[in-house]
Amino acid sequence: NPTPEPTPITLGFESIAGSKTDAIVVPPGYSAQVLIPWGTPLNDLAPEWSENLAFTPTIQENSVGMHHDGMYFFPLSEDTASNDFILALNNEYIDQGALWAPQNGPTAAPRPADEVRTEINAHGITLVRIQKQSDGSWSHVKNSSYNRRITSSTPMRLSGPVAGSDYVITPYSPSGTMTRGTNNNCAMGYTPWGTYLTCEENWPGYFIKDSGREKDDDRLGIETGHGRYYWETAAGDGSEVNDEFGRFNATPTGTGPSDDYRNEPRTFGYVVEIDPYTGTAVKRTHLGRFRHEGCWLGKLVEGEPVVFYSGHDSRNEYIYKFVSAKMWSASDESKVGSSYDRLDVGNSYLDEGTLYVAKFNDNGTGEWIALTPDAQTPGGSTLAAELGLGADDLAGIIIHTCDAADIMGGTPMDRPEWASVDPASGMVYMTLTNNSKRTEENTAATYTNGGSAIEEAGVGFSTAPTNGPNPRASNNGGQVVRWLEASPGATEFEWEVFVFGAAASDTDNLSGLTDMNQFASPDGLWYDQRDGEQGILWIQTDNGYSNVTDYTNDQMLAVVPSSVAGESNSPSIVDGRDQSNLKRFLVGPNGCEITGVFANADKTAIFVNVQHPGNWPSVKDATVETAGSVRPRASTVVIWKDDGGQVGV
Ligand code: FEO
Numbered sequence: 180n181p182t183p184e185p186t187p188i189t190l191g192f193e194s195i196a197g198s199k200t201d202a203i204v205v206p207p208g209y210s211a212q213v214l215i216p217w218g219t220p221l222n223d224l225a226p227e228w229s230e231n232l233a234f235t236p237t238i239q240e241n242s243v244g245m246h247h248d249g250m251y252f253f254p255l256s257e258d259t260a261s262n263d264f265i266l267a268l269n270n271e272y273i274d275q276g277a278l279w280a281p282q283n284g285p286t287a288a289p290r291p292a293d294e295v296r297t298e299i300n301a302h303g304i305t306l307v308r309i310q311k312q313s314d315g316s317w318s319h320v321k322n323s324s325y326n327r328r329i330t331s332s333t334p335m336r337l338s339g340p341v342a343g344s345d346y347v348i349t350p351y352s353p354s355g356t357m358t359r360g361t362n363n364n365c366a367m368g369y370t371p372w373g374t375y376l377t378c379e380e381n382w383p384g385y386f387i388k389d390s391g392r393e394k395d396d397d398r399l400g401i402e403t404g405h406g407r408y409y410w411e412t413a414a415g416d417g418s419e420v421n422d423e424f425g426r427f428n429a430t431p432t433g434t435g436p437s438d439d440y441r442n443e444p445r446t447f448g449y450v451v452e453i454d455p456y457t458g459t460a461v462k463r464t465h466l467g468r469f470r471h472e473g474c475w476l477g478k479l480v481e482g483e484p485v486v487f488y489s490g491h492d493s494r495n496e497y498i499y500k501f502v503s504a505k506m507w508s509a510s511d512e513s514k515v516g517s518s519y520d521r522l523d524v525g526n527s528y529l530d531e532g533t534l535y536v537a538k539f540n541d542n543g544t545g546e547w548i549a550l551t552p553d554a555q556t557p558g559g560s561t562l563a564a565e566l567g568l569g570a571d572d573l574a575g576i577i578i579h580t581c582d583a584a585d586i587m588g589g590t591p592m593d594r595p596e597w598a599s600v601d602p603a604s605g606m607v608y609m610t611l612t613n614n615s616k617r618t619e620e621n622t623a624a625t626y627t628n629g630g631s632a633i634e635e636a637g638v639g640f641s642t643a644p645t646n647g648p649n650p651r652a653s654n655n656g657g658q659v660v661r662w663l664e665a666s667p668g669a670t671e672f673e674w675e676v677f678v679f680g681a682a683a684s685d686t687d688n689l690s691g692l693t694d695m696n697q698f699a700s701p702d703g704l705w706y707d708q709r710d711g712e713q714g715i716l717w718i719q720t721d722n723g724y725s726n727v728t729d730y731t732n733d734q735m736l737a738v739v740p741s742s743v744a745g746e747s748n749s750p751s752i753v754d755g756r757d758q759s760n761l762k763r764f765l766v767g768p769n770g771c772e773i774t775g776v777f778a779n780a781d782k783t784a785i786f787v788n789v790q791h792p793g794n795w796p797s798v799k800d801a802t803v804e805t806a807g808s809v810r811p812r813a814s815t816v817v818i819w820k821d822d823g824g825q826v827g828v
Pocket residue numbers: 271365366380472492596
């Protein structure tokens with residue numbers, strides 16, 4: 180079924196200059212509004228936020244969480260899809276200074292239980308109903324029955340191969356089918372059946388294991404000594420089964436996994452599917468266990484598998500693809516406005532299938548390598564045998580996803596962050612944000628692929644040589660790679676680097692960027708869908724590279740890719756290195772990163788997140804570089820065109 184060629188579009192705004200103020204800057208003719216900053220009450224159980232508000236577990240559980248990241252919208256009816264929806268929003272981590280500002284906290288370890296409960300409740304996901312007002316501005320609907328928090332203590336089911344296995348037996352769930360909480364929800368994804376996918380990224384930093392460490396603990400970087408916020412030091416309710424905070428200490432102390440929390444970290448590292456209409460969450464283990472940045476739907480084709488791409492955001496880690504066993508049927512598309520069990524549809528597509536790791540060849544081709552127990556390794560064995568697992572131990576393969584990918588020869592990448600797919604062509608774009616741990620080819624003495632000689636440094640390999648899609652030895656700028664496959668379930672692809680980040684003055688400014696579109700550390704990414712038209716690829720940054728930060732704060736750019744759709748059955752990637760069409764659309768306030776992006780259904784408003792701002796949005800003076808300190812609040816920002824037209828064009 181060849182896809183009709185979409186109508187070409189061009190960007191309808193001029194690139195804006197860089198900015199280093201405590202303001203959101205957008206092109207002339209656009210307006211920007213702060214929406215649902217951290218601490219906004221979702222209902223009457225929480226007071227209005229103020230500079231002096233002292234947070235409690237109850238207040239934070241009934242307010243918007245902290246450090247907004249990936250997000251997406253879920254309409255309540257087809258008719259009102261563009262102006263009334265549930266916003267699902269990740270709250271990745273916290274700024275303890277801002278959270279505890281009125282009390283000059285946080286309190287040193289051992290942490291008070293209610294402080295830890297408050298911090299746990301600031302993490303996770305916020306579900307909140309958002310509406311456009313008659314004056315054109317936007318507001319959340321306080322006390323909506325759709326407003327909910329899912330936090331790092333919310334009970335949820337494990338599903339897929341790991342569920343019910345010995346790997347995830349805990350005192351809380353001796354059957355290994357339940358866990359509590361989701362953590363470090365960075366980027367996301369969404370399914371065609373109307374659910375949200377939230378992804379657990381830097382969760383290993385919240386768990387400690389001082390002895391009895393197993394190879395996945397070291398490979399993923401479970402901490403020793405203390406966790407990121409010392410949650411494990413708080414005294415809980417005294418119940419060993421619940422062990423509210425002790426569960427963050429995975430050091431074996433008992434007689435087995437049902438007697439202590441040695442397995443608690445193995446219930447994290449997953450893609451979590453949420454029904455945004457009910458708030459029910461389930462961890463989909465078949466999509467792999469690692470530091471998941473996000474999870475993005477591939478091109479949907481009737482009668483073909485449903486596929487999702489995800490990246491492991493650590494230096495020299497991998498890109499993965501999950502291919503469903505069940506073939507896509509449009510009858511499973513979300514029925515907006517109807518009430519039914521969307522997670523049941525999710526069970527059928529996300530719990531059975533095959534997980535693959537990407538191998539990029541230097542000649543522009545690539546292959547997906549299956550991570551199955553019986554996969555034949557380069558060493559002539561089976562993957563299960565080489566990992567020391569039982570012959571049919573798929574759960575073990577998932578628990579050790581990264582080790583499996585090492586053995587099978589995946590290509591170590593420059594920190595994979597977001598992906599997005601051109602829904603017409605199926606072209607997949609992915610940001611590779613930067614990498615300080617690359618060496619020139621042949622100089623990485625510690626790196627070999629496909630064997631036990633790999634140095635396991637906890638967070639990715641300590642070093643890796645440059646390779647085709649990761650060609651710069653000291654990569655400050657990052658790049659966006661793209662690839663195309665003949666069909667969703669294909670095991671081969673063709674790839675190229677779409678654009679290299681750099682400062683305009685850099686000697687390795689490989690894409691010829693200028694002041695007006697220089698960027699580094701691409702992170703957020705979204706290819707918007709426009710009916711019958713080409714879409715816009717939005718690129719966001721999370722940059723600390725001084726050659727660019729000297730010029731501008733973090734930003735969002737837009738580009739209409741020069742390669743267009745209709746090629747899905749004959750991969751033919753044209754040269755995408757002419758980036759004169761890459762334009763800067765937005766610059767954020769000091770200290771922040773810009774992350775999270777979607778536009779509403781009719782493309783009249785685009786939503787982005789400002790994470791970890793320094794002194795914003797209660798700005799003292801947005802026109803000067805240092806405006807004085809305020810209690811900062813991560814926030815969503817909605818931007819619209821003053822003439823009411825579609826954003827970007
Ligand atoms: Fe939470 Fe890789 O960004």
